[in-house]
Amino acid sequence: MTPFRRRFDSLFDDFFGDLLSDPRADWVQGWNPKVDIFEEDDQFVVKAELPGVEKDKIAIDVDGRVLTVKGERSGEKEVKEKNYYRRECTYGTFQRSFTLPEETDSEKNKAEYKDGVLKLNIPKPETSKAKKITVQ
Known part of the structure; x- marks a missing residue:
């Protein structure tokens, strides 16, 4: 076999x-942008490479534990197809969804877009402190 x-x-x-x-x-x-997701002491950090994507074409949604990043990168409209020698850049819409390890407070999430890199800071939920119980 x-x-x-x-x-x-x-x-x-x-x-x-x-x-x-x-x-x-x-x-x-x-087209799917490259993404790094890592954990720090008090937050999850998501970095997505989005070169050529305009800031207003990016949408971020958190629903429970699911984080969705979507957007669109527009292509050159002025260059005719027959004038290309080589075409490797991709254009169009994209959507990436990720399941986070824990639910988060979406009111405290922060997003920064600089030099074609989207950085999301997603604070971890505040866990209730352990209570000590005294045996009497």
Whole structure:
């Protein structure tokens, strides 16, 4: 059975591999910005690379534990398709959703957009302090 699977995988890779690895094939996969998400002592931090996206074209939504970042990067309208020598930049809409480890207070979230990088600071919820109970 293993040789059959290897042959089948090879056939699949030969057929689809070039299409999906071709940088011009973004129309198949869509445009998704690169994102880093990490945790600090008192907050979650999300950094998204959004070069060429205008600030007013970015929408951020937090619903429970789900964070959604969406927007649009507009392309050059003045250059005719036949005048391109190479076209690798992708344009259009994007949407990324992430599940946060904990629900947060969305009123305290902060967003900053500078030099094509969106930075979100999402404070962790205040946990109730442990109470000591004295045994009498």
